[in-house]
Amino acid sequence: MLLCTAGAVVTLAGVKAVGSILGPVLLALVLVMAVSPVRTRLDARGAPGWLQVAVPLAIVLVVLLGMMAVLTLSVAQLAGLAPTYGDQFGEIVAQLRDFAARLGIGGKQIDQAIRSFDPGKVFTFVQGFASGLLGAFSGLVLIVVLLLAMCLDARSFSRALAHGRTSRPKLVAALDDFAHKTRRYLVVSTVFGLVCAALDAAALWALGVPLPLLWGVLALITNYIPNIGFVIGLIPPALLGLLEGGFETMLLVIAAYIAINFVVQSLVQPKFLGDAVGLSTTVTFLSLIVWAFVLGPLGALLAIPLSLLVRAVLIDGDPRGGWAAALVSGELPAEGERDRASSGDGSAPPAEPGTAPPPGASAVP
Incomplete structure (x- = not known):
């Protein structure tokens, strides 16, 4: 158990160290597996080899580019929305302070907690998450090359598995x-x-x-x-x-x-x-x-x-x-x-x- 635990720690540390490379590889693998039934059906109908590669690749690229466009729009919209609600943020903090006073809740700690309430931090968190995903997709050239290579090797890989x-x-x-x-x-x-x-x-x-x-x-x-x-x-x-x-x-x-x-x-x-x-x-x-x-x-x-x-x-x-x-x-x-x-x-x-x-x-x- 100790050896397995140590091996898992070393493996995960290695994966994290090369995450910028391994992440796109795993993403490409999952996307190619998702569209593999399309290649199988084209193969069953006698479609040429280039078509068996082009159609799944086109489907994956449309999905990938669409996701990147949505994430880019999300980051831009969040960055533009946050500053426009400064007055509303202040009103919400004032309402929370009045509500706490009605309940008889006071004290410096409660007042400090209400004053520190900043809904803009939520925008920052969500924007950071979307930016992280967008950064993972930013290596589009690497992902496209990996997708093309995996689509080309899909048939030979299936044959190798059948032989094994x-x-x-x-x-x-x-x-x-x-x-x-x-x-x-x-x-x-x-x-x-x-x-x-x-x-x-x-x-x-x-x-x-x-x-x-x-x-x-x-x-x-x-x-x-x-x-x-x-x-x-x-x-x-x-x-x-x-x-x-x-x-x-x-x-x-x-x-x-x-x-x-x-x-x-x-x-x-x-x-x-x-x-x-x-x-x-x-x-x-x-x-x-x-x-x-x-x-x-x-x-x-x-x-x-x-x-x-x-x-x-x-x-x-x-x-x-x-x-x-x-x-x-x-x-x-x-x-x-x-x-x-x-x-x-x-x-x-x-x-x-x-x-x-x-x-x-x-x-x-």
Whole structure:
């Protein structure tokens, strides 16, 4: 355990040291896997090789450039909005001071806390997060080159994996499962993220909050961030609702976001996502912390796919990793899988002493 812990620390430190290079590589890998079914369908219909590369690459570039445009607009709009609400900030602080006085709350500490209340810091935080993502995407040339190279190598890589099934069936099956779960996670998250973004933008427009379309797109992007993505997408429109219409508008924005996201992401989305993630709630939250620390905002955006990759390589690819898979997923393996794991090599469990071997099997251990 000490050796594994030390190896993990050294590995994560190395990943963080080369994060500016490895981050775009992992982003390109996830994007290529997301559009790989397009190449498969084109191949099945007999499309030429150049078309099998050009179509997936064009889809990825459109998505990537669109995300960069939205983030650039977000940073510019946030930078322009913050200074225009100086008077509203002062009014809010005065209202908080009066409210505390009505409740009989006083003292220098309370007064100092109210005076230090600065909603502009929230703008700074969200703007810094968007700027971090934009900085991760700023190496567009490197990402495009990586995307082109991976699209060109997709067919040969698939053939290499198919050839490796005879020697490393467990690992190849784990990588296939990782690709399938990642695609399913991305597709389901994108579809329901679009639904949430449209409903959020409509609610903000009805409440008179500025830039509803922009905050709807931000809600779509933060939908890929587990656990805290909803909060990050909620903070800017809630703050603008406070500045535009007071506390009542802010509470209505918060209530609308909570209702929409609870119905869509908590009640409907899990029925379609099922066990696509294969990670427990605790592991999901820890993976968010770890990958955000290692790769920054891009790590937070790719936390689930990266954790699935680590599980596929280190746990699912090991015949003896069934117990660890149960720990990270929170679900016990099937009876047959537990028996194979207990045998230590992925084979069938040994027969009980004194019993004859099954027909066709050798009696020599």
